[in-house]
Amino acid sequence: MAGSEPGRKPRDRDSRRRAEDKGRRAETIAAWYLRLKGYRILAKRVRTRVGEIDIIARKNETLVFVEVKARTTLDSAIFALHPAARRRIEAASRVLAPHYAGRCTTTRIDAVLVRPWALPVHLIAIWREQG
Numbered sequence: 653m654a655g656s657e658p659g660r661k662p663r664d665r666d667s668r669r670r671a672e673d674k675g676r677r678a679e680t681i682a683a684w685y686l687r688l689k690g691y692r693i694l695a696k697r698v699r700t701r702v703g704e705i706d707i708i709a710r711k712n713e714t715l716v717f718v719e720v721k722a723r724t725t726l727d728s729a730i731f732a733l734h735p736a737a738r739r740r741i742e743a744a745s746r747v748l749a750p751h752y753a754g755r756c757t758t759t760r761i762d763a764v765l766v767r768p769w770a771l772p773v774h775l776i777a778i779w780r781e782q783g
Contacts, residue, residue: 678722682764703740
């Protein structure tokens, strides 16, 4: 195919776009689910130089950084919360916390797992502080 990179399949751009669309839908579902649980959504898809936070929310005096994973099974969604994701999310949350904390006294990192035709699963405080 003219103009394509060597070794690249012509459908790569389409599959990336589909994955991006799937991620956006999952984030929208997760945001609505959190709203129904009493969370106030402060921001979505916030990018920093160290990583991206899918959703920043607040409930009472807790600032919550939410990672959204859209997978076909619960096991595969949990498996996607690997150590590299943890490092990225923790680094981004440290950068963003001062900007969103306001009157929040605590922060935590949650995950919302989105699967087809099932209610989302909200995992609260998925990683505990170490040390």
